[in-house]
Structure formats: structure tokens, C-alpha cells
Amino acid sequence: MNEPEGQGRPRLALVNLGSGSSGNCSLLHAARDGRSCRVLIDLGFSIRRTRRQLDELGLELEDIDHVFLTHLDRDHFNPSWSRTLASLRIPVHVAPGHAAEALRAGCPEACLATLDDSAELEGGLEVHVISLAHDESGCSAFRFQLGDKRLGFATDLGHVPDELIEFFDGVHLLAFESNYDRSMQIESDRPEFLKQRIMGGRGHLSNEQSLNAILRIADRCELESIMLLHLSRQCNATWCIEELYAACAPQLRERLVITNQSDATPWIECTPLVHATGA
Template identity: 30%
Template sequence: MDCNTLYISSLNSGSNGNCYYVGNSQEAVLIDAGISCKEIEKRMARLNLPMGKVKALFISHEHSDHIKGVCVLARKYKLPVYLSPKTHAGCGFDLHQDLVFNWDTNNTVEIGSLSVTAFRKIHDARDPHSFMVSCGDTRVGVFTDLGAVCTELTAHFKQCHAAFLEANYDSDMLNNGRYPYFLKKRISGGSGHLSNAEALTLFCNHRNERLSHLLLSHLSKDNNSPELVENMFNTHAGNTKIIVASRYQETELYVISSDPDASAGISRRNHSGLPLQLALEV
């Protein structure tokens, strides 16, 4: 196994459900499971990713678009569910206690060769967290549902070789749109979601020179445009590949490595249709 290679995909990203896959050639974790178990199975199958590779679920916060599929998925595959005690209290999960694991913020959880670190973020939930997933020297961040850019987020973003980063709304579209005033204030008031402009400022000012992939995530259906935000970021992308994560389907499976000589990109496939790097482990 190449201990510096990770494979990532957004299985779904948006207010209708969020689920992010990060793994190596042997094991993987899902960050949030806000779509059904059945949909997660379908989308992983289309990526030729065996469900047996998933070894744990990590939950960012208790909002329904992040937890809808957790209980069925965890029970069916006997997956440990990692979340903070306050988030656990807010979820109302009907799960056996043997499947639930609470963490202390900034402590690292080891899942095989993967290391997962959670840190607090600004969002209107009980105890919301973002995540950094590492394998060897390679680091992938999962940074969505952000009310504002804080020092913790900036520090972690600087370390990433790839990241899922929220770009939820275009300010003009939100301000001129049909949402009631209270909802506009909830979204843009500092504890809701990150605008395109705020995400772009973080990207331009703090990206790692080896940030190979940026997956723009949790786009609003009504207050954003995939083409608009993709063009915004591509203007400043340099060597970083910009991908807009869909609210309707999975992205490609991307290969991420801290090794500058590695062939990072879309995972190649062998004659069986399986990603070449993963086929031996099925």
C-alpha cells in the first residue's frame, strides 16, 4: 500500500444531503451520511468502491442533511459512529451503544492507516466540527457548513493536499432572491454558511502550493450557480483542479498524494472496471 495516497469523492453535497468518501487502498471513512444507505451503496458501486472498505462514520453535526442515513448504514455494516457528546445528544440516534464513540476535540482517531482529526467550526449547531483525514503525509480536509473562516480552519486548510470546501451562496443572488429576511440573515449572518467570495479569499490567501484538488461543496440550489462559482475559482486556480460537488450525484474518484511525482488525478480503472489501485484489495 502507498501510505501517501488517498482516494476521495463527494457522494452528495447540498442541503438535500451530504456524504464524503476518503480512503486509501485498504480502508475508508465516510464524513457524514445525509443520504440514504441505499443511495450510498448505489453511488459507491458506480465508483467501484466496495462497501467493505468503509470502516467508520464521522458526523460533523446533528442537522438532518448530515445524518439521515447514519442509523441504517451503521446497523447494516456494523460501523462505528464517531461524534462529539453534544452532537450525539442532538441526533436522537436509535443505535446500540457499542456502535457509538465520542471523541475529544483535536484528538486523533486512528482507523487502520487513516488518521482523522476533528476541530470545532462556526455553525448554528450544538457542537459542529470539521475534519482532517490523513494517510502518511497526505492530508484531505472536509470543511462545510461554515458560518465564517476562523483561525482553526485557516490553519488546517494550509496543510491540505485536497479539500472539500463550502461555497454555499453568491451574495447578490441571496440578497436579491426569494428567501425571507430571517433566512437570509441565518445563512449570511456569521453562523450559517460560507459565501463564494469568503471561500475564494480563503483559497487565494492560504492554500498549500501542493493543493491538487478543491471540491467546492454544499452549493445552494437557489442562491448559487455551479458555473458561476467554478469560473470564479478557475480564474485563480493555478495548478489546483477545481471540481463542483453535485447535490444530485457522486463526483469522480480522485487520487490525492503528497508526493509531487505521483500521478494525482482521476483514479485509473483496470479491465474489471475497478480503480486500478484498489482492485487488489477487493
């Protein structure tokens, strides 16, 4: 399962190495004109596991050019990375509001890079960031662009503000949180404060909230692939999501890639629809 090569037309592709409350990490590969950029989004797993998964993709940690962190919760940044990041000198990009927390969590100062609004990386890969509500210190969502290809990435959202829908205007591949099934959450034996934290607008998105946002985004673009992130093991299930999409968005079912905590997805390519032009 090697990465796409990027010969000829530019390629932008994403693979999720596992997603959920025990850890999150995705790998993005951009390639154009023989130049390549590899980005890890979140570092929620151990170094050993991440190295093994990269090895299965034909890569090493040394091949990673950048890290972007959505936020600093333990399932998105594992502090065991501190020394490895320092020795590899991989830039770790966070929103300015997360910089102090990143240092406290063990991100080496020499690696820390703050991302205000947008940046251009190797090979012309553009990244744009937006800050959103989540727990105490919020969360960042990203939009990556290479040539005419756009990829959106958002997880751990308390709710979906209109500005996020606009931020994802024109994306072809969307990686988006779908955390819990509402009835499973309400009926679970979790303590009430935890349910309130998750469902209170600054925690996570239910499957229905996620789908509503995805439908709004899909209305504005040629959304070719949808990767669902951060499913709760206790309060969600693949069959719940499949039933929901079958009932409410059958047109999107074929485009879904549902992540899980333990296994990597295949590479998902960002491929804009090519419309046949009338004669």
C-alpha cells in the same frame, strides 16, 4: 470507477457522492501496505441511494470501516440509517458536543464514538477534528493524514476563524463549502430570517468567503485539488463559481472539482507536489 488500489506508495483519495441541502455524503479511501480504510463522511442520503452509489464504485456498505459526521442536521445524518448502522456495527464518530444530539437523531449508542482531538484508524490513517460555529450546535471539520498526504474537509461553516486556516496547514486536497452567490442570495425570494440565518456568520459561506479562505490555505501549502461542497441550488451556480475563480484566482481554476446534489464526482487523489530538486 473503482477505487484506487493503494499498492506501493500510500494512497489517500476522496469521492463525493452528492452535496447540498438535500443530502451530503463523501467516501474517503486510505490504503498503505495492503491495508485499507474506508470512511464515509456524513450520511445524508437514503440507504438505498448510498448502497447504489457504493455499488457503482465496486463497494458494499459492509466495506465501510468508519463514519464521521460533521454535524447532525438532516442533510448530514439521515435517521433512516439507525438500524442498518446497528446491524453493521460501524463506528460513528462525532465531536463530544454532538453526542447527545446524535443519539436523539437515531445513531445507535453501540456505534457512537466521540472524537476529542485526533485518532488513528486502520492502516495508520490519522484523523484530526476541530469544532466550528454553525447554527445552534456547531460543526466539525476534519483533517485526514496518511504518510505525507493530508486532506482537509469542512462544510456548513458560519465563518472561517484563523484557527481553521491553521488546522488545514499543509493539506494537498481540500474539500470546502462554497454555498451561495451573495447577489443571488440577496435577490432571492427567500424570507429575510432565512437569509439572515445563512449569511449571519453561523450559517453558510458565500463563494467569496470560501475563496478568500481557500486562498489563505493555498498560501500555506501545496494545494493540488479543491473540491467545492454544498452549493445552494437556488442561490448558486457552477458558472458563478467559474466566473469568480477566472476573475480572482485563475491559478486555482484547473484544480477545482465542483460537486452537485445528484451525481458523484470522480475519485480525487491526494497527491503532494513533487518538487524537482536542483543539482
